[in-house]
Amino acid sequence: MLHPKSSDPSTNIRLRIRLGANFPYLMGNIRIFGILLLLVIAFGIVAPGFLTVVSAQSILVSTALFLLLALGETMVIISGGIDLSIGSMLALSGMISGVVMSHFYHTGQGIMLSVIGLAVALAVGLCGGMINGIVIAKLRLNPLIVTLGTMGIFLGIAELISNGLPIANFPPFLFAVGNNGFGLPWLLWMTIVTVIVYGIVLSWTRFGRYVYAYGASNDSVIRAGVNTAMHTTWLYGLAGLGAGLAGYLSTAHFETASPVAGSQYLLVAVAAAVIGGTTLQGGEGSIGGTVIGALIISVLENGFVIMGLASFWQLVAVGAMVIVAVFFNDIQRRRKITAVGRTSPAGEN
Amino acid sequence: MDNGAVLRIEDVNKSYAGIRALQNVSARFGPGLTAIIGDNGAGKSTFMKILSGVTLPDTGSLFLNDHLIHIASPFAARKLGIESLYQDLALADTLNVYANMFLGRELVRRVLGIPFLDERQMARLATETLDQVRINIPSVHTMVRSLSGGQRQAVALARAIHFKASVLLLDEPTAALGPKETDSFNQIIMAVVREGKTVIMVTHNIPQMMEMADRVIIMRAGQIVAQTDPKDTSQEEIMAFMVGSRRAV
Numbered sequence: 330m331l332h333p334k335s336s337d338p339s340t341n342i343r344l345r346i347r348l349g350a351n352f353p354y355l356m357g358n359i360r361i362f363g364i365l366l367l368l369v370i371a372f373g374i375v376a377p378g379f380l381t382v383v384s385a386q387s388i389l390v391s392t393a394l395f396l397l398l399a400l401g402e403t404m405v406i407i408s409g410g411i412d413l414s415i416g417s418m419l420a421l422s423g424m425i426s427g428v429v430m431s432h433f434y435h436t437g438q439g440i441m442l443s444v445i446g447l448a449v450a451l452a453v454g455l456c457g458g459m460i461n462g463i464v465i466a467k468l469r470l471n472p473l474i475v476t477l478g479t480m481g482i483f484l485g486i487a488e489l490i491s492n493g494l495p496i497a498n499f500p501p502f503l504f505a506v507g508n509n510g511f512g513l514p515w516l517l518w519m520t521i522v523t524v525i526v527y528g529i530v531l532s533w534t535r536f537g538r539y540v541y542a543y544g545a546s547n548d549s550v551i552r553a554g555v556n557t558a559m560h561t562t563w564l565y566g567l568a569g570l571g572a573g574l575a576g577y578l579s580t581a582h583f584e585t586a587s588p589v590a591g592s593q594y595l596l597v598a599v600a601a602a603v604i605g606g607t608t609l610q611g612g613e614g615s616i617g618g619t620v621i622g623a624l625i626i627s628v629l630e631n632g633f634v635i636m637g638l639a640s641f642w643q644l645v646a647v648g649a650m651v652i653v654a655v656f657f658n659d660i661q662r663r664r665k666i667t668a669v670g671r672t673s674p675a676g677e678n
Numbered sequence: 679m680d681n682g683a684v685l686r687i688e689d690v691n692k693s694y695a696g697i698r699a700l701q702n703v704s705a706r707f708g709p710g711l712t713a714i715i716g717d718n719g720a721g722k723s724t725f726m727k728i729l730s731g732v733t734l735p736d737t738g739s740l741f742l743n744d745h746l747i748h749i750a751s752p753f754a755a756r757k758l759g760i761e762s763l764y765q766d767l768a769l770a771d772t773l774n775v776y777a778n779m780f781l782g783r784e785l786v787r788r789v790l791g792i793p794f795l796d797e798r799q800m801a802r803l804a805t806e807t808l809d810q811v812r813i814n815i816p817s818v819h820t821m822v823r824s825l826s827g828g829q830r831q832a833v834a835l836a837r838a839i840h841f842k843a844s845v846l847l848l849d850e851p852t853a854a855l856g857p858k859e860t861d862s863f864n865q866i867i868m869a870v871v872r873e874g875k876t877v878i879m880v881t882h883n884i885p886q887m888m889e890m891a892d893r894v895i896i897m898r899a900g901q902i903v904a905q906t907d908p909k910d911t912s913q914e915e916i917m918a919f920m921v922g923s924r925r926a927v
Contacts (some may be wrong), residue, residue: 534793
């Protein structure tokens with residue numbers, strides 16, 4: 330009778346343990362990082378001005394806002410769900426936060442008011458996401474339908490609050506958050522911290538483990554005694570929280586709160602997750618992959634702008650990338666399944 | 679796994695939409711392997727669902743080591759030390775072996791008060807458990823979807839063993855396995871039984887049951903129609919009880 334291999338931690342095992350849930354996606358992430366590098370080199374050759382600090386900063390800033398949406402969306406998709414409301418949530422949280430800051434701002438830097446505005450945006454995003462989660466978990470409704478509904482509801486409320494018009498008159502400190510910083514804009518620092526926090530939650534906590542398990546087999550999680558209703562509520566809450574932060578930073582960066590602020594971000598947020606290796610079947614994906622996926626989208630968009638191509642080509646390119654990514658993800662998944670030696674008995678190998 | 683417990687059920691009844699799935703069922707399960715056999719609709723699955731907390735009986739009582747118990751959910755059953763091996767195994771394919779074994783009961787270590795998964799410890803303990811019951815898995819870091827059917831069964835079984843189940847419920851555990859895998863899996867089960875554990879197994883495979891079980895319970899139409907030692911009976915007699923050409927004893 331054969332025995333399991335030794336538990337002595339070889340380098341490979343140590344790497345697996347350190348990377349936690351990220352390990353199975355390491356090779357995939359290296360591959361898509363290679364694609365990102367190729368794109369950067371290609372645009373650097375064909376588009377003079379692409380490989381500059383200004384261009385790089387522009388790419389990073391334009392990535393940050395939809396990446397914040399993509400982080401939560403990645404978790405939701407890994408769990409086997411989808412959240413179509415995050416774009417509207419960005420608009421709603423940015424709008425409510427903006428209304429509060431605009432209403433109370435009179436003079437000065439408005440540091441405290443900007444902090445309160447951040448808290449309001451995060452609270453709105455978290456509550457909106459948790460409402461999605463509660464409805465999905467308690468009423469056992471399809472996430473696609475629920476979030477399609479709340480997408481309209483959140484957008485409608487944002488429009489109602491502002492009569493469909495953008496608002497301004499914010500504290501100067503808010504603009505500093507969105508556009509100034511230390512080496513990088515504060516907006517980017519906040520995004521980097523959020524990426525790290527979401528990455529840790531997904532890879533090294535029980536919460537993250539249940540996200541993967543629920544996407545792979547919800548029965549396995551239910552029978553393991555996990556409170557799935559609570560988990561789903563917090564999962565969608567986290568997606569909302571990211572959207573809330575994105576709403577606040579969007580207001581800070583563009584110096585205006587608009588009810589249509591997040592309308593263009595839903596597609597790219599889902600696209601970033603999918604290009605980054607998150608499978609729509611659930612159970613697979615990583616925050617690292619999503620970050621690379623988001624950068625690929627931004628590089629494409631920025632490169633096209635510098636090359637002077639019409640903006641609709643960006644949409645075409647992103648859409649095509651998504652289809653190609655889904656195709657390759659599916660091929661890879663099928664290969665893994667067909668490569669399985671499903672005839673090997675328990676005691677033999 | 680702790681030494682086998684004594685699980686006793688008394689006068690259990692269960693109906694679904696007016697159809698009586700179980701009628702006044704009483705049985706006692708002690709250490710060793712008890713096989714439950716019966717035709718489709720005999721009530722075997724309902725019986726196992728009640729023991730594993732998936733469904734509640736309409737009337738009747740359950741006792742574990744002479745203590746009255748209430749198994750309201752699969753989680754409650756696990757807390758009582760009653761572990762189930764489901765036909766579909768309830769494994770998460772995209773997680774590795776030890777993540778599946780510890781699912782819902784993950785070990786954590788606190789860093790600055792924040793509980794992080796203790797991957798190293800879980801991997802070590804999973805390896806030890808698999809080693810202890812002589813289950814061969816390439817590595818506990820292998821994704822479950824990369825395992826064979828038999829290996830997946832073994833992982834699900836190792837999960838039950840690791841958490842010291844006092845009663846192990848197996849619902850047709852080898853139904854989806856080939857002959858070699860079935861043989862290997864049965865060897866593992868028998869090793870568990872030899873340690874004096876209480877194992878209850880639903881099966882359709884009468885020859886297998888005759889070879890492995892210490893005791894057999896035959897069910898028909900929601901009732902227990904016979905309980906015997908396989909050594910004291912024959913396959914023909916068991917078949918006769920199953921189809922109703924022999925009366926209940």
